[in-house]
Amino acid sequence: MKKKALTCYKFSEYNGSLNSFVKNKALLKIFPSSWIKKGLLPGAAIWLISGCGNADKPVVKQAVVEDQDKFKAKKQQLEKFVAPVFVHGDGYGATGCIVISPPAYFTEEEAYDVISQELSKYGIAFTKNIEGDAKISSLIPGNRLTDVFGLTYSADVDGYDPSLGIGFVFVSRSDASEYTAFSISTVSGFSTKSLAKKISNGIFNRGKDKALLVYYDPMIMPEDRFNVDYEKFYDEAKIKYPATKDYEKAQEYVNTKVEEARASFKLGFKAKAKKELIEQVDDSVKWLEKRGILEKISKGK
Incomplete structure (x- = not known):
């Protein structure tokens, strides 16, 4: 070489x-x-x-800049129309073998009653008889299928006041189970709060409405495994059924008491969840007032 x-x-x-x-x-x-x-x-x-x-000015870079400008303009427009998600409650639940109790959650009918009753205090009258043009579709960012195939989340507005042009969407447990569920072994988890934020960020203004409010189920997770006094119930069962032959009756007594205690705890957690949902509504009213969409009306009138 x-x-x-x-x-x-x-x-x-x-x-x-x-x-x-x-x-x-x-x-x-x-x-x-x-x-x-x-x-x-x-x-x-x-x-x-x-x-x-x-x-x-490279063509690709210029196109990206133009897209970013359009996105910013669209975002500013949406911020005037779609309320942010006001966080009150974890909005997280799980079911499966090691989950002692499922979260305390609302049915869509229960949530509608709570939200509509609260907002009626401010002169907003919702109706369930919603016209077809009240339907929304929002992109769900951060999802592989959505990014590649452009899948959308479609939902009807759960309540709508045509005279004020104000509507609301409530993200329920069933919504979260369908769009945010994940599984680890035999346990499945889902988040109403996460889905509510994605919907809020992706809703497109139809042009004629003034505001769209997005609420989610707080879904309080009971921890009754640590609150139920099992020893107390077993002691009561021993006194009530001392004979060995009455073992099955004693066990049935304990099981009944445990279920009653759990039901009592769930009522307490449901009340807490209702309180947090009402706090979401109150914050949304402040948002409406701040933007001049809703005149300040004294609560209770």
């Missing part, structure tokens, strides 16, 4: 400079020597480098 000197060239300057072109020996070799002798090189050089140049 013999050493051989390498010819090094400076970084090519494709900026339309004929001098830089002529100085580049590598480029000169592509033309016939007869062209150089007859003085045809300048014309050939101009023809060759006419399509070369540095783009000051």
Whole structure:
């Protein structure tokens, strides 16, 4: 193997400079020597480098900037129309073998009653007889299927006041189970709060409405395994059924007492969940007032 000197060239300057072109020996070799002798090189050089140049504004980058500007404008428009999600409650639940108790949650009818009753205090009268144009579709970002295939979450507005142009969407446990559920072994989890935020960020204004409010089920998770006094119930069972032959009756007594205790705890957690849902509604009213969408009406009138 013999050493051989390498010819090094400076970084090519494709900026339309004929001098830089002529100085580049590598480029000169592509033309016939007869062209150089007859003085045809300048014309050939101009023809060759006419399509070369540095783009000051790459097309792709410019398109991205334009898309970002459109997105910002759309976001500003949505912020005036769609209320943010006011967080009151974890909005998380789970079911499965190791989950002692499912979360305390609302049915859609129960949630409608709570929300409509609270907002009626401010002069908003919702109706369930919603016209078809009140239907919304919102993109769910951060989801692989959505990113690739553009899947959408479709939902009817749960309540709508046509005179004020104000509607609301309530994200229920069933909604979250369908769109945010994940499984680890035999346990399934879901989040109403997470889905509510995604819906709020993705709703498109239909143009004629003033505001759309988004609420979610607080879903309080009872921890009654640690609150039920099992020993107390077993002691009561021993006194009530001391005979060994009455073991099954004693066990049935304990089971009944445990279920009663759990039901009592769930009522307490349901009351707490209702309180947090009402707090979401109160915050949304402040949002409406701040934007001048709803005149300040004394609560209770």
